[in-house]
Amino acid sequence: MSTATVITTAAFSHPGYVGGRATDVPISEVHAKKTGTITTLCGQSALTWFKFWEVPFATVLGNRCPRCVAAFDELLQAEADRRRRSFHPARKGRPAGGSSRAPGRPTTLS
Numbered sequence: 751m752s753t754a755t756v757i758t759t760a761a762f763s764h765p766g767y768v769g770g771r772a773t774d775v776p777i778s779e780v781h782a783k784k785t786g787t788i789t790t791l792c793g794q795s796a797l798t799w800f801k802f803w804e805v806p807f808a809t810v811l812g813n814r815c816p817r818c819v820a821a822f823d824e825l826l827q828a829e830a831d832r833r834r835r836s837f838h839p840a841r842k843g844r845p846a847g848g849s850s851r852a853p854g855r856p857t858t859l860s
């Protein structure tokens with residue numbers, strides 16, 4: 751799951767502007783919802799609510815549902831953790847078949 755699949759939703763909308771372009775913007779409490787589901791991150795049914803594809807939830811300034819914000823922050827955190835792990839994969843010990851000895855050094859001391 752990724753925050754890229756989270757959209758902004760609200761029960762009421764109003765014509766407004768996003769980035770200088772005319773589009774509908776939410777005017778009631780703003781929730782976040784994963785695409786492909788009918789419920790918000792806080793568990794409410796958003797079946798009949800407006801979807802604001804051009805308004806990323808993270809950019810909504812006011813009147814965001816606190817429970818959706820908390821759930822969204824958890825998603826962000828999980829995504830950041832996943833990204834960190836893929837940059838620094840967990841070490842799985844030495845590669846199979848590899849030597850644990852440094853090359854060019856004597857193997858026995860006598």
Ligand SMILES: [Zn+2]
Pocket residue numbers: 780781782790791792793794815816817818
């Ligand atoms: Zn909510």
